Amino acid sequence: MKARLILLSTMSIVTLAAAAACGSAAVRSASGLSGAEAVPAAIAPVGSHAGSSSAGSLSAGVPSSGSSSGTSGSSASLSADISSGDIVLGSPGADVARSVTAAYTVPAGTFLQSFDTVIATGVALDGYVISSETSPNAKGRIVSGQVTLAIPTASMASLLNSLPSDFTASSINFSSVDDTNSIVDLNARLTSAQAHLTALQALLAKATSLADITTLEQQIEDVETSIDTDQGQLNSLTQAVTDATVTVQLKERGAVTVAVHVSTGPSVGSGVSKGWNNVLLIVTVALEVLVTAVPALVLLAIAWSVWRLRRRRVAPAPAEVTA
Numbered sequence: 001m002k003a004r005l006i007l008l009s010t011m012s013i014v015t016l017a018a019a020a021a022c023g024s025a026a027v028r029s030a031s032g033l034s035g036a037e038a039v040p041a042a043i044a045p046v047g048s049h050a051g052s053s054s055a056g057s058l059s060a061g062v063p064s065s066g067s068s069s070g071t072s073g074s075s076a077s078l079s080a081d082i083s084s085g086d087i088v089l090g091s092p093g094a095d096v097a098r099s100v101t102a103a104y105t106v107p108a109g110t111f112l113q114s115f116d117t118v119i120a121t122g123v124a125l126d127g128y129v130i131s132s133e134t135s136p137n138a139k140g141r142i143v144s145g146q147v148t149l150a151i152p153t154a155s156m157a158s159l160l161n162s163l164p165s166d167f168t169a170s171s172i173n174f175s176s177v178d179d180t181n182s183i184v185d186l187n188a189r190l191t192s193a194q195a196h197l198t199a200l201q202a203l204l205a206k207a208t209s210l211a212d213i214t215t216l217e218q219q220i221e222d223v224e225t226s227i228d229t230d231q232g233q234l235n236s237l238t239q240a241v242t243d244a245t246v247t248v249q250l251k252e253r254g255a256v257t258v259a260v261h262v263s264t265g266p267s268v269g270s271g272v273s274k275g276w277n278n279v280l281l282i283v284t285v286a287l288e289v290l291v292t293a294v295p296a297l298v299l300l301a302i303a304w305s306v307w308r309l310r311r312r313r314v315a316p317a318p319a320e321v322t323a
Contacts, residue, residue: 084115087160087172096178099244102173104168107252108255111142111251112212118250126151127155129147132148150246151246186237193223200220214249
């Protein structure tokens with residue numbers, strides 16, 4: 001009896017083992033993977049397919065062959081950002097004044113055209129020219145210069161990115177000034193001054209004595225002056241924040257500039273003008289001397305006349321002739 005139980009148990013164990021082996025083979029056959037490749041995803045080693053896809057999305061735009069479509073799109077976007085060379089400045093605070101000075105070289109013989117292009121691009125971005133200056137070469141042809149533009153701060157990067165491809169940048173220098181504290185302080189001072197002005201105007205309306213009216217009017221004038229000064233400073237800071245200052249320096253490649261000398265030597269026109277001024281000065285001095293001397297001359301003439309008259313009256317008698 002015991003032998004039969006042992007035999008039945010042994011046969012059952014063998015049957016179960018065979019069934020498990022067949023099931024495992026069927027699973028491997030259906031998936032098409034070998035036993036070594038059938039590794040659960042939860043314990044996949046580092047460097048497997050999932051890890052390769054993540055690295056591809058952070059590459060410089062070369063997607064891996066086994067990456068998914070989403071990963072490929074991310075890589076292409078990153079590649080465009082890197083290869084285009086566009087300047088990205090970010091978004092500063094609301095009260096930050098920004099400026100940039102960019103120097104470029106342009107092809108020979110194209111300075112004026114390039115200069116006009118920079119100005120036209122800035123004006124198209126709602127900007128305007130603040131100042132400009134140019135320099136010639138030894139033959140007198142303009143080959144270098146710079147233009148300073150004021151454009152909306154949000155368009156500063158757009159201006160630089162819109163310049164022609166034959167512009168070669170030699171330097172681009174950005175700067176920012178945070179005016180937040182100054183703007184907050186000016187707004188607070190204006191609010192306080194306006195309240196003070198309102199109170200003074202209410203007192204002036206109730207004043208009856210001349211002394212009180214005079215004092216209140218003087219105080220009102222002082223407060224209004226302070227308000228105008230603070231408002232002017234606030235407007236200046238607000239304008240600096242709203243419009244960025246962009247200075248673009250251009251120079252033709254290989255060009256050599258010469259300094260423009262302003263002639264300081266004497267000219268015919270300046271000589272005539274100086275001589276005329278001298279004549280006027282001499283005439284003026286002579287007239288002043290004459291006017292000053294007239295009274296003295298009159299007195300001298302009177303004294304001389306009196307002297308002559310007295311001399312005639314006291315003239316000596318003729319001497320007698322004796323034999």
